[in-house]
Amino acid sequence: MSTQRLATVLMGALPILFVLAIWQALCSFGFAPPSLLPPPGKVFLRLAQQLGSLGFLDDILATMIRLFAGFLIAVVLGVGIGLAAAVVPAINAVVRPLVQVLAPLPKVALYPALIILFGFDHASKITLVTLDALFPILLSTYYGASMVEQKLVWSALAAGTPRWQILFKVIAPAALPSILTGCRIGLVISCIVVFLAEMISSTDGLGHLLVGAARTFQTVDMFVPLITISLLGLMLNGLLYGLRKYLLRGFPEV
Amino acid sequence: MTSARNIIATLSPLLACLGLLAVWQVVALWLDTESFPTAWHALQTVPQILGDPEQLLNILDSIRRMVIGFSLAVLISIPLGLAMGRSARVSAFFNPLLMMIYPVPKAALMPIIMLWLGVGDASKTLVIFLGVSLPVIYHSFQGAKAVEEKMLWSGAAMGLNGLQRMLRIVLPAALPEILTGCRTGLVLALITMVTSEMIARQSGAGNILFNAMDMAQYDTVFAMIIIIGALGIVLDAAFDKLRWRLVKWAEPHQEILLGAS
Numbered sequence: 001m002s003t004q005r006l007a008t009v010l011m012g013a014l015p016i017l018f019v020l021a022i023w024q025a026l027c028s029f030g031f032a033p034p035s036l037l038p039p040p041g042k043v044f045l046r047l048a049q050q051l052g053s054l055g056f057l058d059d060i061l062a063t064m065i066r067l068f069a070g071f072l073i074a075v076v077l078g079v080g081i082g083l084a085a086a087v088v089p090a091i092n093a094v095v096r097p098l099v100q101v102l103a104p105l106p107k108v109a110l111y112p113a114l115i116i117l118f119g120f121d122h123a124s125k126i127t128l129v130t131l132d133a134l135f136p137i138l139l140s141t142y143y144g145a146s147m148v149e150q151k152l153v154w155s156a157l158a159a160g161t162p163r164w165q166i167l168f169k170v171i172a173p174a175a176l177p178s179i180l181t182g183c184r185i186g187l188v189i190s191c192i193v194v195f196l197a198e199m200i201s202s203t204d205g206l207g208h209l210l211v212g213a214a215r216t217f218q219t220v221d222m223f224v225p226l227i228t229i230s231l232l233g234l235m236l237n238g239l240l241y242g243l244r245k246y247l248l249r250g251f252p253e254v
Numbered sequence: 255m256t257s258a259r260n261i262i263a264t265l266s267p268l269l270a271c272l273g274l275l276a277v278w279q280v281v282a283l284w285l286d287t288e289s290f291p292t293a294w295h296a297l298q299t300v301p302q303i304l305g306d307p308e309q310l311l312n313i314l315d316s317i318r319r320m321v322i323g324f325s326l327a328v329l330i331s332i333p334l335g336l337a338m339g340r341s342a343r344v345s346a347f348f349n350p351l352l353m354m355i356y357p358v359p360k361a362a363l364m365p366i367i368m369l370w371l372g373v374g375d376a377s378k379t380l381v382i383f384l385g386v387s388l389p390v391i392y393h394s395f396q397g398a399k400a401v402e403e404k405m406l407w408s409g410a411a412m413g414l415n416g417l418q419r420m421l422r423i424v425l426p427a428a429l430p431e432i433l434t435g436c437r438t439g440l441v442l443a444l445i446t447m448v449t450s451e452m453i454a455r456q457s458g459a460g461n462i463l464f465n466a467m468d469m470a471q472y473d474t475v476f477a478m479i480i481i482i483g484a485l486g487i488v489l490d491a492a493f494d495k496l497r498w499r500l501v502k503w504a505e506p507h508q509e510i511l512l513g514a515s
Contacts, residue, residue, distance in 0.1 A: 012350035097270035104490030106444040109482040112467040116289045192359040214365035233357020
């Protein structure tokens with residue numbers, strides 16, 4: 001079993017190493033001038049250097065504050081509205097058409113309006129992240145909750161659970177896998193959007209670093225924020241996966 | 255009874271639109287600043303933009319790039335996703351790499367890709383292609399993985415070879431899930447389209463939007479937001495119709511817009 005696991009891990013590492021090797025080869029055989037594609041060693045060295053500098057850590061912190069604030073607001077709103085819409089038909093009648101209209105809207109296009117309304121600081125970026133992460137979470141909560149078997153609700157009622165507790169004791173736990181799936185998609189989208197918002201208008205954050213480096217053609221510095229956001233996304237994804245494993249212990253399939 | 259319900263179902267998104275516009279109007283009147291025009295003003299600017307041949311051409315350019323990038327991504331991602339779903343080896347090979355690329359904002363690659371391919375169509379189409387392909391690969395992967403083993407066995411027993419089984423069993427069975435991925439991809443294509451044009455200010459809808467923003471032409475900004483938003487809603491609705499035709503037989507629970515891991 002463990003050798004099989006090892007083989008799977010090695011197999012997965014192959015294409016990543018392959019990409020790195022091609023990257024290195026392009027540089028060392030002179031196909032790409034270093035001003036257009038810096039060698040990977042240089043980029044990772046620069047990343048290590050930057051991680052030691054306070055300014056860079058400040059930028060990461062700014063990005064993470066926006067990311068977490070936006071994402072958490074989206075989780076609270078998405079799960080709340082999703083559950084409410086699944087349980088109360090009247091709320092459903094209002095929420096459904098609104099979601100139908102707002103979900104396919106490209107939210108980045110709203111960003112200029114958000115800047116005008118909320119200014120250039122944290123608020124406009126957090127709002128954009130919330131808007132973009134909200135709908136996947138809301139929709140999967142809604143479908144998860146409306147898919148709960150009626151029998152479960154009946155048995156809980158028969159066992160003497162008060163009506164108002166059904167939501168928290170039966171429906172929310174039963175919808176949990178679906179909710180967590182939605183959160184994962186919301187998280188990936190949050191990573192993407194916070195970076196874009198910082199690229200459009202910002203004075204700090206990883207996206208701002210990329211734009212600054214692009215304006216001065218510092219190619220090495222352009223790759224560093226990109227790799228950082230990718231690693232950040234991977235780490236958060238891993239954390240969420242761990243949380244999912246923990247919360248869903250005892251569920252038939254994770 | 256059913257027809258009345260149908261009418262309500264078709265009218266309700268329209269009512270939602272009107273409601274949102276009304277809220278906008280009220281907020282704008284209440285704030286009463288020049289930088290936040292009323293919904294009515296913005297709507298009046300829409301025909302001006304669409305009537306200007308240059309602007310219209312710009313927007314059509316955007317749509318062309320999006321269609322090309324989207325189609326290429328779908329054509330390549332579906333076979334890859336299906337192969338990953340049916341073969342543990344292929345999925346073990348590609349999965350970690352794809353997991354690493356997924357959280358990278360594709361439009362953020364724009365400045366780098368611009369250095370290689372220039373500011374023209376090629377780099378923007380490539381970025382849209384990258385943005386669309388990941389969700390499509392993922393959903394095709396999940397869809398193909400969930401196909402019942404028994405159906406494949408029956409197919410094999412009836413003499414279908416590997417390729418035929420892929421085309422006649424796995425593809426139709428995974429289709430609802432694949433289409434869910436395509437819908438997510440469509441939304442992402444629009445987002446990447448706008449942002450790529452925002453970064454490479456050369457042509458397109460995003461270019462008009464953010465140039466107007468920089469020049470403080472707020473009527474144009476909000477009119478462009480309406481146009482891009484309408485584009486998103488119309489494309490999504492059209493895609494939903496197509497999906498409905500293709501997978502009428504599947505249960506309606508597949509409508510999770512950005513769903514499935």
